[in-house]
Amino acid sequence: MNISSSTDERFAWASxxxxxxxxxxxxxxxLEVxxxxxxxxxxxxxxxxxxVDLAPERTLAMARASTRRWQGYAPLSALDGVPVTIKDLSAIAGWPRWRGGLAADDSPMPEDTPAVARLREAGAVFLGRTATPEGGAKVVTRSPRYGETLNPYDIGRTAGGSSGGAAAALAMxxxxxxxxxxxxGSLRIPASHCNVVGVKPGFGRVPAFPPDTDLPHSVVGPMARSVADASAMLEILSRPEPRDPFAWxxxxxxxxxxxxxxxxxxxFSARLGCTAPLVDPEVDALVARAVxxxxGAGAEVTQDDPVWPVDPHGPFAVFWRAACAESLRAVPEGARALVDPLIRAVAAEAGDIDLARYQQAVADRLALAAAARAxxxxxxxxVGPVMPVPAYPAGRDVPEGFGETDWRWCPYTYPWNMTGQPALSVPVGFTAAGLPVGVQIIAAMGQEAVMLRAARAIERAAPLYRQIPPAAL
Known part of the structure; x- marks a missing residue:
C-alpha cells in the first residue's frame, strides 16, 4: 500500500x-506518526x-521514547512505536477509567491491566481510549458518559458494540x-459492522488480572484492519502474566x-446450530461466499451444524443477568440512578435467579463446552455468520421488533464465550447499501493460529475489504 503524503492521511492506512x-x-x-x-x-x-479520551502529552512522550529507540537501533519489539487505542474497560496506569459510566470518579488507575502492560513493554504508543457502552453491556456503543458511536460506513447506523469505538477508530x-x-461478541460484532478484524482469543490465551468473575466469557483481544496486524498484536498480548491463575x-x-x-x-454452518428469529438473505449470501x-486456498469444506444439548440462550441469559446485577451492586447505592437504564433493567430481571437455577446454567455451559469439543x-x-443483519439504525439498542434485554435475535457469538473457544470476525463483503458484513471463524481451544490462517485466506480473496468508509474521506 502506498502511504499518501497529505497531512493526516500520510499514515492513516499504514499497517x-x-x-x-x-x-x-x-x-x-x-513521533511524526x-x-x-x-x-x-x-x-x-x-x-x-x-x-473519547486523549492525553496528547503522554502519547507524544511515548512516541519520543520510541523514536530514540529506533534511532539507536534498539526497538523493544515488532510493535515499538506502533499506535494503538485502548477500550475504556482496560485500566491504563495514570489514566482514569470510567467504563462508559457516570458513577465512576476521575481517580487515575494505579497499574496497567496485563494486556495494556504487554503493549507498554513492547513500546506501543497509546493514542487514546475508545468508547464503550457502560460495562460493555450492549451490542451497540452508546453510554451515559459518551453518547453513541456511529458507523463510519453510514453515520446513521450503529458501529456495533461493545468495542464499537475501537472498530470505528480503525475504520477511520x-x-x-x-x-x-x-x-x-463485543470484538466480533463491531468488527463485522465496521469492516475490520476482531479476534476473541480462547479463554486463558490473553492474561487478565484481576480475573473476571464472569469466567470464561470475558476476554481481551486485538482488533486491526488486517489479519497480519491482529496476529502480531495477539503475539504480544499473550505473553506471560504471573498473576493470572488461568493464563496459558x-x-x-x-x-x-x-x-x-x-x-x-x-x-460451514449458516446458523451455527442456533435458533435464528432474524434472517437477512443478503447477509446469508455474503457469509456463504466464504466457502x-x-x-480455493486448499481446504475441504463440508456443511455441518453443531448440535447443542441445550439452547445456548438459556444459560447465557442467566449469566448475563447475574453479571449486570453484580455490576449494579458494585455501584454505591446513591449513584445507581446514574447507571445505564439497560443495566438496571437486566439486573432487575436477575431477581428470580436462585442458586439452583444458576447451578443449572453452569451445568448447561459445561454441556455446551463438551458438545463444542466433540x-x-x-x-x-x-465458519458461519457473526450477525444476522448488517448495522441497523443508530438510536436503538436492538433491531426493531425485539426487546432491549433480549439476546435471542443475535445468537451466533455468545455460545463461543461460554465454551471458551477462540473465534474471530473477518470482512467478507458489502451489502448493496454499502454496509460491511463479516464472517465468523471458530477454532478448537489453542488453535488461534489455524483460525488466523483461514481468516487470511478469506481476506486475500475478498477484494473489497479495504474499501475506505465515507466518513473517513
Whole structure:
C-alpha cells in the first residue's frame, strides 16, 4: 500500500509492517506518526465519536521514547512505536477509567491491566481510549458518559458494540491496532459492522488480572484492519502474566499466514446450530461466499451444524443477568440512578435467579463446552455468520421488533464465550447499501493460529475489504 503524503492521511492506512519498515529505514519516526494521527483524530473523530479520551502529552512522550529507540537501533519489539487505542474497560496506569459510566470518579488507575502492560513493554504508543457502552453491556456503543458511536460506513447506523469505538477508530484510519474485549461478541460484532478484524482469543490465551468473575466469557483481544496486524498484536498480548491463575504458559506464536489451508477440514454452518428469529438473505449470501474462498486456498469444506444439548440462550441469559446485577451492586447505592437504564433493567430481571437455577446454567455451559469439543474432534474450523443483519439504525439498542434485554435475535457469538473457544470476525463483503458484513471463524481451544490462517485466506480473496468508509474521506 502506498502511504499518501497529505497531512493526516500520510499514515492513516499504514499497517504495522509498513510503519516499522519506515522507522527502521529512517523514512519517518514514531513521533511524526503520532502527531499525524492525533491531528486526524481532531479532524475526523467528531463524525463518529470513537475516541473519547486523549492525553496528547503522554502519547507524544511515548512516541519520543520510541523514536530514540529506533534511532539507536534498539526497538523493544515488532510493535515499538506502533499506535494503538485502548477500550475504556482496560485500566491504563495514570489514566482514569470510567467504563462508559457516570458513577465512576476521575481517580487515575494505579497499574496497567496485563494486556495494556504487554503493549507498554513492547513500546506501543497509546493514542487514546475508545468508547464503550457502560460495562460493555450492549451490542451497540452508546453510554451515559459518551453518547453513541456511529458507523463510519453510514453515520446513521450503529458501529456495533461493545468495542464499537475501537472498530470505528480503525475504520477511520486512526492507528492500525486497537485493544478491545469480548464477553458475548463485543470484538466480533463491531468488527463485522465496521469492516475490520476482531479476534476473541480462547479463554486463558490473553492474561487478565484481576480475573473476571464472569469466567470464561470475558476476554481481551486485538482488533486491526488486517489479519497480519491482529496476529502480531495477539503475539504480544499473550505473553506471560504471573498473576493470572488461568493464563496459558505458552504465548501465541504468529503463524505463517500465507501457508494456505491444504489438509484442513472446515465445516460451514449458516446458523451455527442456533435458533435464528432474524434472517437477512443478503447477509446469508455474503457469509456463504466464504466457502469457495476457503476451498480455493486448499481446504475441504463440508456443511455441518453443531448440535447443542441445550439452547445456548438459556444459560447465557442467566449469566448475563447475574453479571449486570453484580455490576449494579458494585455501584454505591446513591449513584445507581446514574447507571445505564439497560443495566438496571437486566439486573432487575436477575431477581428470580436462585442458586439452583444458576447451578443449572453452569451445568448447561459445561454441556455446551463438551458438545463444542466433540464437534472439533471432527473439524479443524467452523465458519458461519457473526450477525444476522448488517448495522441497523443508530438510536436503538436492538433491531426493531425485539426487546432491549433480549439476546435471542443475535445468537451466533455468545455460545463461543461460554465454551471458551477462540473465534474471530473477518470482512467478507458489502451489502448493496454499502454496509460491511463479516464472517465468523471458530477454532478448537489453542488453535488461534489455524483460525488466523483461514481468516487470511478469506481476506486475500475478498477484494473489497479495504474499501475506505465515507466518513473517513
Amino acid at each position: 504495522v509492517s509498513e510503519l516499522t519498515r519506515g522507522y527502521a529505514s529512517g523514512a519517518f519516526t514514531p 503520532a502527531e499525524s494521527l492525533l491531528a486526524r483524530i481532531a479532524r475526523l473523530n467528531g463524525r463518529v465519536n470513537a475516541v 484510519g486512526v492507528g492500525p491496532l486497537a485493544l478491545g474485549s469480548d464477553g458475548a 504458559p505458552v504465548p501465541h506464536a504468529a503463524p505463517d499466514l500465507e501457508a494456505g489451508l491444504a489438509g484442513l477440514r472446515i465445516a 469457495p474462498l476457503l476451498e 464437534f472439533f474432534n471432527r473439524h479443524d474450523l467452523l
